[in-house]
Amino acid sequence: MTAYEMLSEPIRRYVRDKKWETLRPIQEAAITRILSTDNHYILVSATASGKTEAAFLPVLSAVDFKQPGIQVLYISPLVALINDQFERAELLCKYLDIPVTRWHGESNRSDKMKRIEEAHGILLITPESIEGLFSNRPERGRVLFSNLQFIIVDEVHSFLNTDRGLHLRSLLSRIHALAKTKPARMIGLSATIGDYEAAKQFTGEPDRTKVLVDSTPKQMQAEFVYWPVSAYKGFSDAFINDLYEDTKNSKVLLFPNSRKNVEELASKLRGKAEQHQGHTAWFSHHASLTKEQRHYAEEFAKNSTRQPYCIICTSTLELGIDIGSVDLVVQVDASPSVASLIQRTGRSGRQEGAMSRLLMYATRPWSLLQSIACWELYQSGYVEPLKDRTKPFDILFHQILSIARECYGITRKALVERIMGNAVFKELSKEEITGLITHMVKESFLEDLKRELIVGYKGEAITNSRDFYAMFSSPEKIKVVHAGITIGSIDEEDAYALFPGTCILLATKSWMITDIDRLAGKITVVATNKSGKTFFSSEGMAVHPKIEEKMLELLCTDTLKAELQPDALACLHTLREQFSRVVLHNFESERPVFIHQGFITWFPFAGDRIHSTLAYLLKEVDMHPDTPGMELTLEIGFSNLLPLLKKEILLLPQRISDIMDHSPDTFYTGKWGRYLPLSLKKQYVMEEEFDIKGTAAFIERLKLVKIV
Structure with a gap:
């Protein structure tokens, strides 16, 4: 029986209506394995290789949606990715006549309430919203999660051994404990996993987890340019001229690694286009812009068939949000990791048989060397291994409070048993767990009522905050408002240097501040032709030892696989001379x-x-x-x-x-x-x-x- 024949008839009709001539390799493998075994699976395949359908086609064929309750839970690291996948899942589920619901802070409240009342179909959710259900509405969590047959985790690599990932694994363990029959099977999706054993741990049952890897090579074309830029003067006009010529006629994603550089490059490239009467579709895209600003850029790109555009972005467009076909990816200075480079490069050449194109601009010699090292490691198939955290006591502190709040009180014995049964905390001894609980009682995070533990007064202050649901810290922000419309925000600490009359860059434009209301957290601006500056703190990610080891090898040997333009080759030669x-x-x-x-x-x-x-x-x-x-x-x-x-x-x-x-x-x-x-x-x-x-x-x- 072929993979296609194993699918249910409604799903086969979906495939026929899409006029697919064949299934992709990862889809063939996933359909066959998921429908013929009871294992968990991690699907690893390049961007735009059909991973989403590789999960949903067999899962929707396997599930009996006549059973009560939500049957499939889709978990995403990004709200924007949920919104993107919702459209695809809704189209697919029309063939099964089942509902698809988004559950996150921006989704429709009436849709959520309807899903609570009916508890049917597929639910798309973020980890933070799962935490919110457990902490604030545990009875709703039990309704939504107790009948699950499958859990699909998208971009699973973004969760592996991060604080957010440890938190999600703990939440998944708590979801499994709610199962009325057997715990749901798990399917993880990723384009960039270098440590398959660590990925297997994510499901909580590594021995029952299999990794399916589509190793079909993808055609890549990379070119390296070196253009020195002063750290004090910023990007020169000559640099912008060169970058503009490389991007003006294509559909481009440009990654310059920081919000500061995003806005500076977006503003200067947009200004250059105005000088040359070029296209007007230059967008910035980062976390300090409103979701409306980001969504507009995404939709423009997705619906652009022939018109060129350039989105200058941070990692906000690194994950798999569908923005359609991209001709070229430009990386300004080295990507923070090989995994990041894989994600970014995969955004171009998404059409079957198309080549991914990458243009790498380096503005400093060491950055050029790091860019080459990342590229050559990428070509060799290397992805950074994961840093293991076997005793995450900080995550345990959070989850103890969450469990106590969920249960409205719990005996000490039951609390310890729940923690010891949670896969995330399996390396912790009973003595270590009880020691932390004792500390939390002593410091009033928990209150001991003799028969049970409840959240203490210090714990209440923590759990009552909206900040409780997330593992990452979000700095206080001041919103930037023009004509009554919020266009973005600036971190409160960065805003101390601002005053009326200051010109700032945001959303590709220059704005003059007319008023600052720090008490209300609002900066009022008007458009200006004056040159603005960015006011964002520096951002960065630690470089893995293997990358720097490769950099040393490139310095001390004559081997070079990357294609370097003459200026980049001359820069590398100068570096090698120092190590001759x-x-x-x-x-x-x-x-x-x-x-x-x-x-x-x-x-x-x-x-x-x-x-x-x-x-x-x-x-x-x-x-x-x-x-x-x-x-x-x-x-x-x-x-x-x-x-x-x-x-x-x-x-x-x-x-x-x-x-x-x-x-x-x-x-x-x-x-x-x-x-x-x-x-x-x-x-x-x-x-x-x-x-x-x-x-x-x-x-x-x-x-x-x-x-x-």
């Missing part, structure tokens, strides 16, 4: 140290987290390293460096502990970690704020190579 005397045989362990005038300059090439841990370690022993970029410059003898590192990495945990004994809040401890007892705060800092374990392993294998 470096001869390394093992790029995992050997690192160059340059000797000059009583100082040494050491290049760890170990990734951001290890680099910052090393810098802090050296600062604590009064070495005060100069850290302008990739290097650490120190006044120390070459032969003394490695013994010092080996000694001090062993002492660093105690140094941090002593500091926190006197000042517990010296280091960042996460959104929920600040409520933990001091011993657990210390553990969080040593594992999350620093990377002591990874740094110790790096130092243990380290071999320094002297360059005179």
